[in-house]
Amino acid sequence: MIPRGQYMLIRDKGPAHVRLGTILLFLTPWLVSLIVLWYGPIFYTIGLSFMKYRLIGGGHYIGLDNYIETFTDPFFWKGLSNTFVFTAMFIPANFVLGLMTAWLLSSDIPAKGLFRSIIYIPAVLPVIAILVLGKFLFYPNGLVNSFLDIFGLPGPFWLANPKLIKPTSVMLMIWQCGTAMVIYLGALKAVPNHYYEAAEIDGLGRFGQFMRITIPLISPTIFFRAVMDLIFGLMIFIPGLVLPEGNVPGGPGNASRYYALHLYEKAFQRFNLGEASTLATILIIISFLITFLIMKTSERFVHYEA
Amino acid sequence: MKRAFLVVFIVVLISTGLWANGKAESTDPDGPVTLTYWHLWGGSRTALVDNLIADYTAIHPNVTIEATFTPPNELLKKVVQAAGTGTLPDVVQIHSGWYQDLMPEMTLTNLDDYLKADNIVIEDILVGAEASRSYYNGSVYSLPNVNAGAQGLFFYNKDLMKKAGMDPVADAPTDWDSFLEVSKTLVEELNDDQLNVIAWDPYQMAGQPATIIFSYGAGFPTVSDDGKKSQFNDPGVLATARAFEEYVDTVYGKFGGYRAILEWNSRIAGADTGAAQVQAFINEGQAFYVSGSWTIGQVKSGNENMDFGIIAVPGFNGPHGATAKHGWSYALSGTSENKQAAYEFLKFITIDEDGNGAFCIAQGRPSPITATNQDPSFTAMGDMWTNLVLSMNRDIVPVAPDIHMDIVKPWLRDVPNRRMFGESIEDIYASIHLQYQDYLDDLD
Numbered sequence: 001m002i003p004r005g006q007y008m009l010i011r012d013k014g015p016a017h018v019r020l021g022t023i024l025l026f027l028t029p030w031l032v033s034l035i036v037l038w039y040g041p042i043f044y045t046i047g048l049s050f051m052k053y054r055l056i057g058g059g060h061y062i063g064l065d066n067y068i069e070t071f072t073d074p075f076f077w078k079g080l081s082n083t084f085v086f087t088a089m090f091i092p093a094n095f096v097l098g099l100m101t102a103w104l105l106s107s108d109i110p111a112k113g114l115f116r117s118i119i120y121i122p123a124v125l126p127v128i129a130i131l132v133l134g135k136f137l138f139y140p141n142g143l144v145n146s147f148l149d150i151f152g153l154p155g156p157f158w159l160a161n162p163k164l165i166k167p168t169s170v171m172l173m174i175w176q177c178g179t180a181m182v183i184y185l186g187a188l189k190a191v192p193n194h195y196y197e198a199a200e201i202d203g204l205g206r207f208g209q210f211m212r213i214t215i216p217l218i219s220p221t222i223f224f225r226a227v228m229d230l231i232f233g234l235m236i237f238i239p240g241l242v243l244p245e246g247n248v249p250g251g252p253g254n255a256s257r258y259y260a261l262h263l264y265e266k267a268f269q270r271f272n273l274g275e276a277s278t279l280a281t282i283l284i285i286i287s288f289l290i291t292f293l294i295m296k297t298s299e300r301f302v303h304y305e306a
Numbered sequence: 307m308k309r310a311f312l313v314v315f316i317v318v319l320i321s322t323g324l325w326a327n328g329k330a331e332s333t334d335p336d337g338p339v340t341l342t343y344w345h346l347w348g349g350s351r352t353a354l355v356d357n358l359i360a361d362y363t364a365i366h367p368n369v370t371i372e373a374t375f376t377p378p379n380e381l382l383k384k385v386v387q388a389a390g391t392g393t394l395p396d397v398v399q400i401h402s403g404w405y406q407d408l409m410p411e412m413t414l415t416n417l418d419d420y421l422k423a424d425n426i427v428i429e430d431i432l433v434g435a436e437a438s439r440s441y442y443n444g445s446v447y448s449l450p451n452v453n454a455g456a457q458g459l460f461f462y463n464k465d466l467m468k469k470a471g472m473d474p475v476a477d478a479p480t481d482w483d484s485f486l487e488v489s490k491t492l493v494e495e496l497n498d499d500q501l502n503v504i505a506w507d508p509y510q511m512a513g514q515p516a517t518i519i520f521s522y523g524a525g526f527p528t529v530s531d532d533g534k535k536s537q538f539n540d541p542g543v544l545a546t547a548r549a550f551e552e553y554v555d556t557v558y559g560k561f562g563g564y565r566a567i568l569e570w571n572s573r574i575a576g577a578d579t580g581a582a583q584v585q586a587f588i589n590e591g592q593a594f595y596v597s598g599s600w601t602i603g604q605v606k607s608g609n610e611n612m613d614f615g616i617i618a619v620p621g622f623n624g625p626h627g628a629t630a631k632h633g634w635s636y637a638l639s640g641t642s643e644n645k646q647a648a649y650e651f652l653k654f655i656t657i658d659e660d661g662n663g664a665f666c667i668a669q670g671r672p673s674p675i676t677a678t679n680q681d682p683s684f685t686a687m688g689d690m691w692t693n694l695v696l697s698m699n700r701d702i703v704p705v706a707p708d709i710h711m712d713i714v715k716p717w718l719r720d721v722p723n724r725r726m727f728g729e730s731i732e733d734i735y736a737s738i739h740l741q742y743q744d745y746l747d748d749l750d
Contacts, residue, residue: 055387056390056409056413073744074740075741075744140568140569140573141569157568157723157726160722160727161723162723163727244720245568246509246716246722246723247716247719248716251716251723252720252723252724253724253734253737254737268383269382269383270749271386271390271407
């Protein structure tokens with residue numbers, strides 16, 4: 001016996017029930033797009049990864065050859081390590097900047113609405129626009145080096161130095177910390193004020209309140225942002241294409257040859273769709289494993305309210 | 307109601323299918339025909355393409371040409387994707403070096419029978435190197451649109467040579483040693499502490515990378531004849547890299563070597579693209595420039611007052627000429643539904659003096675059509691033109707290796723960056739060799 005008032009997926013025309021057909025009808029657009037546009041291509045890509053497949057001329061099954069080829073390719077490992085290094089720099093940088101700006105702008109400072117808008121605007125700009133603008137800033141005689149010159153500091157070759165290209169990319173990508181800021185702002189607003197009042201009575205300072213109240217209470221949001229930034233970091237691509245000195249994709253010296261750029265070149269410059277699909281499949285597995293690992297261990301540092 | 311919807315749906319489906327299948331080739335030669343056409347001529351040259359189309363449709367009023375411009379750096383991707391999905395336009399611009407990517411037997415129209423039916427022997431019409439690059443596996447699959455055989459011309463600014471106290475004719479470099487000497491004198495005479503005027507940047511990218519122009523000129527190709535093996539590890543190719551290293555040390559060592567050129571690029575050329583670098587030659591920020599014949603028109607229109615000359619490239623073993631075997635061409639789609647009409651248009655924009663000949667003359671660049679190169683507007687250039695034609699006819703590339711310039715270029719452009727931060731030239735070339743071999747394997 002089904003209790004009254006509950007929705008049931010049964011073929012019953014009773015007023016308290018929703019017909020299965022109606023539910024499916026409303027779900028269809030989403031289900032179709034999920035299957036056709038998401039799962040379909042994923043499984044198709046996995047299938048292609050076992051084939052020698054070029055855009056012209058079709059393909060044939062070659063077993064694990066693409067995987068062997070990929071794991072013995074030095075540029076695969078280079079792309080992977082570059083991507084991990086970028087991600088390892090980007091996540092904390094975006095977290096600190098996003099949270100700090102949100103924290104500052106959640107307090108009572110004058111013209112905070114204006115500051116919020118100013119910080120958020122880059123988040124709605126296309127990444128390519130930010131990078132092209134950033135490229136002019138970081139040229140040998142660009143604005144950044146001209147500024148350093150005022151203090152008598154020699155400006156480095158930001159875009160030509162293999163050691164500086166990734167930090168420069170991170171500096172430009174965190175211009176878009178406005179998205180993180182908005183999310184953190186929402187989370188900070190949701191922290192009940194009486195916690196702070198109680199802490200103040202107990203003599204806890206601003207920093208202590210931030211570390212012991214704010215951070216634990218917004219930890220689900222921090223966790224969410226970290227996962228999003230991780231996925232973003234693993235897919236990083238455009239800085240490697242646009243930024244390097246001399247318009248050298250992946251340069252200088254392959255220091256910005258990110259995984260996704262390597263995949264892009266395999267697929268769309270060399271049209272080796274089989275190996276490109278292998279790279280995509282490996283990336284899916286890596287993303288899944290890392291996310292799974294984080295989810296599994298998240299209980300230790302994420303505090304959900306009871 | 308459901309049945310009514312079903313009937314409407316089926317009717318729509320059938321009618322759409324019938325319409326799609328109904329686009330069969332018109333059998334009436336004078337009937338209306340619409341041809342789709344992709345080209346890469348942007349900027350001021352779009353107007354020349356428009357003129358070309360207008361001239362053709364004036365003679366063939368039944369033909370409508372739907373032209374689409376695609377920038378050169380996007381064209382390969384677009385063309386291969388269209389070829390793979392059977393959606394190439396009737397007439398498509400390709401680079402003859404893309405044959406390997408395009409698998410012409412599957413995607414393009416073999417032009418042998420069309421040419422035979424017209425009694426056309428392309429060797430009788432075209433400059434030798436241009437005719438030979440039209441072939442793939444013994445058949446003609448494309449016809450040249452502009453000259454490719456004159457890449458690797460040495461442009462030099464006569465005024466800057468005079469300013470540096472040299473005679474622009476007698477002191478013009480003829481081989482590598484004299485080039486080194488002239489460059490050093492010029493840079494020292496025209497600069498104080500900061501490098502404002504350079505002689506030449508060996509890692510500039512104009513058409514082909516200079517490494518390829520010079521190493522091919524010395525007889526050391528960067529890829530095997532069958533196009534399957536990278537030869538960037540070849541001692542001869544490495545010798546070119548070391549010679550460039552010597553050039554940078556000798557000419558710019560006093561100013562800071564690679565670092566000084568990089569700063570110059572940023573400060574004087576304005577950016578790091580090939581377009582900005584030709585602009586530096588036009589603006590007289592650099593005295594020498596190794597580029598193709600298309601640069602003549604660019605320089606003339608960019609700086610009317612500049613007195614410049616063209617000579618053969620001062621190579622390691624003396625002057626050498628062209629290195630490019632491949633260049634821009636047009637081909638017919640293998641799936642075109644209007645092949646005959648498309649072929650007629652193709653002829654006009656490739657081997658016809660009134661069509662492509664006029665297109666090349668308007669740009670002031672040599673034509674793949676031999677007869678067009680006798681045009682008075684060309685021959686009036688005197689020695690410059692004679693040197694250029696001489697260079698064009700020195701096709702020194704052995705067979706037809708596909709250089710895949712777009713792939714190799716960025717890696718070579720990266721050499722100064724990598725050198726500046728401590729990588730040895732041997733390590734850099736070893737890594738380029740690996741990368742190029744990986745690329746060639748991907749094509750196989």
